Amino acid sequence: MTELMPAELGDLSATGAALTERYTHSLMNTFGPPKKVLVRGEGAYLWDADGKKYLDLLGGLAVNSLGHAHPFIVSAVTSQLTTLGHVSNFFASAPQIALAEKLLSLIDAPDGKVFFTNSGTEANEAAFKITRKTGRTKIVSTVGAFHGRTMGALAITWKPAYREQFAPLPGDVTFVPYGDAAALEAAVDDETAAVVLEPIQGENGVVVPPAGYLQAARRITSEHGALLWIDEIQTGVGRTGDWFAFQAEGIVPDLVTVAKGLGAGIPIGACLGFGAASELLQPGNHGTTFGGNPVASIAGLAVLTVIERDGLLANVSAIGNHLAAAIEALDHPLIGGVRGRGLLLAIQLTQPVSDQIAALAMEAGFVINNPIPDALRLAPPYILTKADADSFVAALPALLDKVEVP
Incomplete structure (x- = not known):
């Protein structure tokens, strides 16, 4: 459930486009334009200012180890x-x-x-x-x-x-x-x-x-x-x-x-x-x-x-191994392999198109990262389930097929 903010804090409920425009006028241009304006998170999922839902496979750059709004935290x-x-x-x-x-x-x-x-x-x-x-x-x-x-x-x-x-x-x-x-x-x-x-x-x-x-x-x-x-x-x-x-x-x-x-x-x-x-x-x-x-x-x-x-070290290893094996099993021509350990993984690409894939994934409701031109990084929360992982693997081939290879 979304918590209501006191009105005195200002207008925090505008559309993503409006908030992005305000961002460009009020914050230093250190990171470039934001990809989205996010307003809520729960477990392994995020929602943007326009109500779209995303599976968070980046975890705030490996920060959100327990996902979002974990009740114990x-x-x-x-x-x-x-x-x-x-x-x-x-x-x-x-x-x-x-x-x-x-x-x-x-x-x-x-x-x-x-x-x-x-x-x-x-x-x-x-x-x-x-x-x-x-x-x-x-x-x-x-x-x-x-x-x-x-x-x-x-x-x-x-x-x-x-x-x-x-x-x-x-x-x-x-x-x-x-x-x-x-x-x-x-x-x-x-x-x-x-x-x-x-x-x-x-x-x-x-x-x-x-x-x-x-x-x-x-x-x-x-x-x-x-x-x-x-x-x-x-x-x-x-x-x-x-x-x-x-x-x-x-x-x-x-x-x-x-x-x-x-x-x-x-x-x-x-x-x-x-x-x-x-x-x-x-x-x-x-x-x-x-x-x-x-x-x-x-x-x-x-x-x-x-x-x-909650035995999350074991979950990190099990889900990480499952995710890596499932991605490699896709046998897609743009996938050269998967490397990493636990829930810090990279999908090695055969072409320098990681920026395209990250953008397509965002459109499809998955947050991933392209640290270098020919690799995608996954660093999801430790609470990620097999069903969560499989939803990304199932969507990945269609995303890769849309890529414009140079």
Whole structure:
């Protein structure tokens, strides 16, 4: 049921065209024209301002881990707001402490500590500062990497179109081919502060490295006294069927950054440090006004509780495997395969037409994403059902048949 808003908040019920026109006059043109104006979500579905319904297979860019308006999250956040909303980090709150303890318990490692942020890029900024506290400055990142848009996170992000117009960025960053353990070993030396890796490159089209790559990175960094920093902002909190994607290789990093799915739509991120890395930031070194406030923290705690309570890690793996197999079984000439893990998948295309397919899917009532010209990304909520998945698979061939191949 749609909640009624107080009239004092202004006209929020206009048509999509009218709201889009207002958007262009009031918001900076950072993202280009919005594809739709969305007004409501429930479970794995969304509705736009004109009443059209969509199956959400993007999950707010891997954020809406529990879908939309999940009753447990709504209840937890509402209850917290009526009790204590914000206090600043001069003070602690019980939800903040409980969430930190819960996150650390999900990683089998000694001596862990957490710094809470408002987003993924801020979590990476915190990790970047931690690497500087080692007394070294050299960081090794990878070709195709995406770690955020702030200046520090951008320095370790690969895409030249994102980087070049904001140069000079924080320096001493080396990029090596992703998934190439030999190249990584050649780049890391005793002056290296950290190696930063995504366990799966999401923004680069869901690129999965070879088995053993993260194990090699753990060995290489340990041999040179460098930190291993794993960016789990898109892959973490159950997205791949494990709590954290790096756990599939049986390693423990020094730094782990998370965000996106942790808050299920409430802005929150975290930088987790283990061993010596957990002690490098000391009073005065870093800070945040909103990070880890009671509302964001209770949201994160509620998300982890529901994932455990409802067995959603198993659902992520089962539905992800089913979806990948069903898409490949279509045997369409535009489909070159499916890659990824759990509910972070890419449909590899045989032609650079992902923009056309994403637009056609939207028209047909499916929200998907085209991160690169020849791949489509799927990052749906963990509550996605087999029937939901099958409805997309059934519609996909007709969408592909409408594509104009160059």
